[in-house]
Amino acid sequence: MGVSEPVKKVGIVTIVGRSNYGNRLQNYALVKVWQEFGYIAETIKLPNRRTPQRVAKDLVLKLLGKPTSDPESSSNQNRLANFDKFDLLVNLKNVSTLEEIHPDEFSYFSVGSDQVWNPGVFSGREELFFLKFAEPNQKIALAPSMACESLSSEQAKSLLDGLSGFSHLSVREQRGAELIKQHTGLDARVICDPTLVLSADEWRLVASGQLTPKKPYVFTYLLGGMSSEAAEVLNNVTEYGRLTVVALSDRQNPDEIDAGPSEFIDLIDNAVHVVTDSFHAAVFSSILESPLTIVHRPGGASMFSRLEQLSQMLDISEKVYGSPSYDISLAGNYEGVPERINRAREKFLEYLRGCLNG
Numbered sequence: 001m002g003v004s005e006p007v008k009k010v011g012i013v014t015i016v017g018r019s020n021y022g023n024r025l026q027n028y029a030l031v032k033v034w035q036e037f038g039y040i041a042e043t044i045k046l047p048n049r050r051t052p053q054r055v056a057k058d059l060v061l062k063l064l065g066k067p068t069s070d071p072e073s074s075s076n077q078n079r080l081a082n083f084d085k086f087d088l089l090v091n092l093k094n095v096s097t098l099e100e101i102h103p104d105e106f107s108y109f110s111v112g113s114d115q116v117w118n119p120g121v122f123s124g125r126e127e128l129f130f131l132k133f134a135e136p137n138q139k140i141a142l143a144p145s146m147a148c149e150s151l152s153s154e155q156a157k158s159l160l161d162g163l164s165g166f167s168h169l170s171v172r173e174q175r176g177a178e179l180i181k182q183h184t185g186l187d188a189r190v191i192c193d194p195t196l197v198l199s200a201d202e203w204r205l206v207a208s209g210q211l212t213p214k215k216p217y218v219f220t221y222l223l224g225g226m227s228s229e230a231a232e233v234l235n236n237v238t239e240y241g242r243l244t245v246v247a248l249s250d251r252q253n254p255d256e257i258d259a260g261p262s263e264f265i266d267l268i269d270n271a272v273h274v275v276t277d278s279f280h281a282a283v284f285s286s287i288l289e290s291p292l293t294i295v296h297r298p299g300g301a302s303m304f305s306r307l308e309q310l311s312q313m314l315d316i317s318e319k320v321y322g323s324p325s326y327d328i329s330l331a332g333n334y335e336g337v338p339e340r341i342n343r344a345r346e347k348f349l350e351y352l353r354g355c356l357n358g
Contacts, residue, residue, distance in 0.1 A: 022280025082260025112144035130162030224297030
């Protein structure tokens with residue numbers, strides 16, 4: 001009897017929740033990428049951190065009738081169930097503490113993508129999001145996002161300390177690479193979000209049309225709410241209300257359908273137009289070639305840099321409201337975009353191969 005090959009396993013460290021579609025979809029994409037390289041991937045999930053300050057703040061917000069800091073609290077059980085159903089695909093490993101993670105059971109740990117290196121996210125959880133529990137040769141930064149334009153001296157110190165054990169560094173945005181170089185002296189490769197690594201056909205395999213309207217509709221995913229820009233675009237693309245609007249956000253409103261990540265994919269795929277201020281909604285529109293208009297998120301200048309970089313990488317600036325080349329008649333024109341996505345995909349895979357080959 002031959003000796004069986006040892007199981008190769010990877011632990012994925014990312015943000016895990018049941019409200020943000022892009023968060024769950026990038027997690028799934030990483031699982032599929034690792035599978036293609038011959039690894040079993042487990043997504044490590046710790047209990048949500050709720051500091052006494054956050055608990056107190058949420059109580060005040062609730063008394064004032066305002067949304068709390070926990071977007072899941074606004075979702076009904078059907079929506080949460082659809083998120084839970086999708087999470088079966090990412091192989092969650094629930095642990096109560098980091099001590100329950102045994103590095104010798106894993107070949108590697110990858111951190112990313114999503115905003116795991118955003119100072120507001122990693123603060124207080126440096127041990128997790130900088131993989132301090134792992135051996136140096138096990139650490140791989142796989143397109144983490146910093147999602148900020150600058151760092152305070154204290155944040156820069158935490159970043160320097162956190163990155164000191166990494167031999168393989170990448171980030172999702174150019175600004176993130178610049179901040180790492182400025183504050184640590186280290187070089188980080190800029191690679192695409194992992195959702196771009198999977199093809200349209202691969203995404204359609206996990207899409208669900210159970211909530212997709214049969215009649216033509218416009219889809220919106222506006223994390224900053226209905227801005228004046230979004231309202232103007234919607235008036236145009238719905239022919240002043242003639243077409244139905246299907247609206248989603250990461251905080252479920254009473255009139256929103258109970259879509260999970262699988263339904264999110266199908267709603268974008270079949271929309272006559274997508275209007276969004278979200279990075280991932282723009283990504284999926286581009287992968288699935290759905291007519292798209294990107295609008296600015298009120299007060300979200302630091303977030304918009306990610307969308308600007310995406311529009312430059314894919315050369316879709318004509319889909320960005322207010323850009324010099326903006327032209328709503330070209331919302332569905334994706335000439336050359338599949339080739340640009342393929343180049344970004346190859347750059348991502350080249351980086352990961354380099355990590356695994358030392």
